[in-house]
Amino acid sequence: MRYILRTIIPAVLLLAFLSGSALAQTRIATVDLGNAFTNYFKTKLAQAAIQDRATQLAKDDKSMKDDLKKAGDDYQQLLQQANDQSISAPERARRQLAATDKLKQLEDRRTAIQEYENQAQATLNDQRAQMREKILAAIQTTVNTVAKAGGYTLVIDKSAQAASLTSVVVYGAPEIDLTADVLKQLNAGAPIDMPGTSPAPVGLPVPSMVNTNRP
DSSP: OHHHHHHHHHHHHHHHHHOHHHHHHOOEEEEOHHHHHHHOHHHHHHHHHHHHHHHHHHHHHHHHHHHHHHHHHHHHHHHHHHTOTTSOHHHHHHHHHHHHHHHHHHHHHHHHHHHHHHHHHHHHHHHHHHHHHHHHHHHHHHHHHHHHHHTOSEEEETTOBOTTSSBSOSOOOGGGBOHHHHHHHHGGGOOSSOOOOOOOOTTSOOOOSSOSSOO
């Protein structure tokens, strides 16, 4: 999308301004998609849902790590007993075997925890991507509706960046910005009480749904 903006928009603008008739017929507006994305109530609902999911995954992860720590303590105890000269040789041998088995269990649990954390992060990423795609589609539809109602033939995203990392829109008069109208329509059905979002649980970070370069 960034590449398309960098390539297509300058060409469209150039053609528009080179032609007097085209300029007279072309109505250009701007919209801040980043702002619309951030302040859309469904974005906040989606972020809250992802936070809830991340919190549960983090709790499960902590529970597994607590069990791993306990198993590690048991292993150390068995190892000490296996080296205790006050215990008979046959008993020490039995406990040494038990310690070896416990060590194998520890290794298996460590592997299982790592796999769980990888899968948990993948689950969060998939959920984030799916929600983000739906939200952007809804915003795009609303932008189209507002633009058509206002008779605009071209709408440029103010939050987009050129290759130089500068804004594609160097200047835009406030009266041609559609962001407020877009957000008004998007949030028309927002619930009265919006859920807040809490910090992501330690160990299972939730990536922001907003891309800082482009929504």
